[in-house]
Amino acid sequence: MRILRLISCASIVMTICVAYATAQETIPPTVKAAENNKPEYVLQVSRREGCIVFPISPKNKTGSIVRALFRPAQTPPDIATRPSKLFVWARQDGEYWQIKVSIGTGEFYDAGDVKIGEFKLSLNQRTDVPGVSQFGLSPIQVGVLKIVRQQAGKPEFRSLAESISLESMEVSELPDPFKLTLKNNSTQNLIAIQYNTLGLNRFFELKWLSLGLLDEPLIKAGKSYKLVVNSEDNSCGDDEGYHPNQTNRIDLVSAVFADGTHEGEPGLAALIKGKALGNRKNLERVVNSIRSLNDPAELSQQLNYLQEGMNEEAEPYLVDTLRVMLPTLPADATDGIISFIRSGMHEVKVSLLADAQHFKQLSERNNPELSKQWVERTKAKYERWWAAAVDMTSR
Numbered sequence: 001m002r003i004l005r006l007i008s009c010a011s012i013v014m015t016i017c018v019a020y021a022t023a024q025e026t027i028p029p030t031v032k033a034a035e036n037n038k039p040e041y042v043l044q045v046s047r048r049e050g051c052i053v054f055p056i057s058p059k060n061k062t063g064s065i066v067r068a069l070f071r072p073a074q075t076p077p078d079i080a081t082r083p084s085k086l087f088v089w090a091r092q093d094g095e096y097w098q099i100k101v102s103i104g105t106g107e108f109y110d111a112g113d114v115k116i117g118e119f120k121l122s123l124n125q126r127t128d129v130p131g132v133s134q135f136g137l138s139p140i141q142v143g144v145l146k147i148v149r150q151q152a153g154k155p156e157f158r159s160l161a162e163s164i165s166l167e168s169m170e171v172s173e174l175p176d177p178f179k180l181t182l183k184n185n186s187t188q189n190l191i192a193i194q195y196n197t198l199g200l201n202r203f204f205e206l207k208w209l210s211l212g213l214l215d216e217p218l219i220k221a222g223k224s225y226k227l228v229v230n231s232e233d234n235s236c237g238d239d240e241g242y243h244p245n246q247t248n249r250i251d252l253v254s255a256v257f258a259d260g261t262h263e264g265e266p267g268l269a270a271l272i273k274g275k276a277l278g279n280r281k282n283l284e285r286v287v288n289s290i291r292s293l294n295d296p297a298e299l300s301q302q303l304n305y306l307q308e309g310m311n312e313e314a315e316p317y318l319v320d321t322l323r324v325m326l327p328t329l330p331a332d333a334t335d336g337i338i339s340f341i342r343s344g345m346h347e348v349k350v351s352l353l354a355d356a357q358h359f360k361q362l363s364e365r366n367n368p369e370l371s372k373q374w375v376e377r378t379k380a381k382y383e384r385w386w387a388a389a390v391d392m393t394s395r
Helices: 002-026 130-135 267-290 296-308 316-325 331-363 368-392
Strands: 041-047 050-055 062-068 083-093 096-105 113-122 126-128 141-146 156-159 164-170 178-184 190-199 202-210 224-229 249-257 262-264
Touching: 041 062, 041 083, 050 062, 083 141, 096 130, 096 141, 113 126, 113 130, 113 141, 156 164, 178 249, 190 224, 190 267, 202 267, 249 267, 262 267, 267 296, 267 316, 267 331, 267 368, 296 331, 296 368, 316 331, 331 368
Parallel strands: 156 249
Antiparallel strands: 041 050, 041 141, 062 083, 083 096, 096 113, 126 141, 164 178, 178 224, 190 202, 190 249, 249 262
């Protein structure tokens, strides 16, 4: 069941989760709020399936939620207008809270955002967002709630990944997250993990974490990683504030390594390896055609030429290749596999276009030393990326 769940939804959470993993590495410690150094409020999005919450920063009194969306049953015929993510932002304004809601569109989350609501609410007040209906989405409410804290218990931890061990776990109050320290005992760098959270044997959510490009490991061989896991379930606050129930189990269900091997369930491996196949298909031509180029203007033209000539079609042989690598994938996983491969192709096209524009600007600045540095750095980036994609899809 978990394999099917990841196959069906991973293609629409890819960008969101990558950003989440990076954020865990870069967000500084919470700035002291009131007297307890903890957030006092949460931003809440209420849905039929339950609520999503995120703490408001004690320092600047702002908070935001970015959530990938499942594709609705009826979507516009133009793929570029399909809703792909929900973005909700809140900022304190005196006694009130300013809240803005927008929908991101496009198969790959980069076709633009549409603002669908802006509200001014009191604390613990919630309001409907009627604008979601134009995208065929289920109703939601938004609001900022006061946190009603309570003591948390230590959740059970289970792992299907033999090479990843739990070194420690910190537990405090709800809704403060659990803080786990994981160690990669493998001789290979770890590229991505998937974990699920549960409560009373009921599934809450899955998250998969990666730092982005294949040559950037999440946990290097033999090293440890601080993993922050939501402690609360998907319960909603009320007129008195937010006082959640907690999750009582964390399952580490999959780990994918740089050499293409994986431990645990195969769904995450399908995502990472499928994306790598898409990368590999488009990167091979890139690496071979830019090795001898050193002039920024020429490099800009070549990168732009390459991205214009690339399609984003997952040919049948690529799907078959992934199925050979992962023979235990369910028969109805093909749509997910195609989406993973297409995402990898699109990732290369976006990178080439951005670099082409950068080198066009660089060629106009007449700074030979800076140009040389960027040319060498960019060519090395594509070489590393190509090599990592080959390693990931070698078995």
